[in-house]
Amino acid sequence: MQKVNHADFIKYLKEQWSGKCPLCGSGNWNIQAAVYQLIPYGVDTLIVDDPNPNIPVIPVFCTKCGNTILVSATIAGLVRK
Numbered sequence: 001m002q003k004v005n006h007a008d009f010i011k012y013l014k015e016q017w018s019g020k021c022p023l024c025g026s027g028n029w030n031i032q033a034a035v036y037q038l039i040p041y042g043v044d045t046l047i048v049d050d051p052n053p054n055i056p057v058i059p060v061f062c063t064k065c066g067n068t069i070l071v072s073a074t075i076a077g078l079v080r081k
């Protein structure tokens, strides 16, 4: 699992994000320093021939309501394209 620089991610979020949860209005977030990937979903099978098979994301979740936001690690500049 790829990790990102936590300080760089915090800096990016402070530049881009108002900080309030859109569901509950809280401002308490838990930030992961690891990159996950979204892959295409198939009902009966794993899709492996998609030209863009994965999207690197960093989850950030609200500690009050659990709302989870996925930030593109590529756009945040934390992983290479």
Ligand SMILES: [Zn+2]
Pocket (backbone or CB within 6 Å): 021, 022, 023, 024, 025, 026, 062, 063, 064, 065, 066, 067
């Ligand atoms: Zn919330």
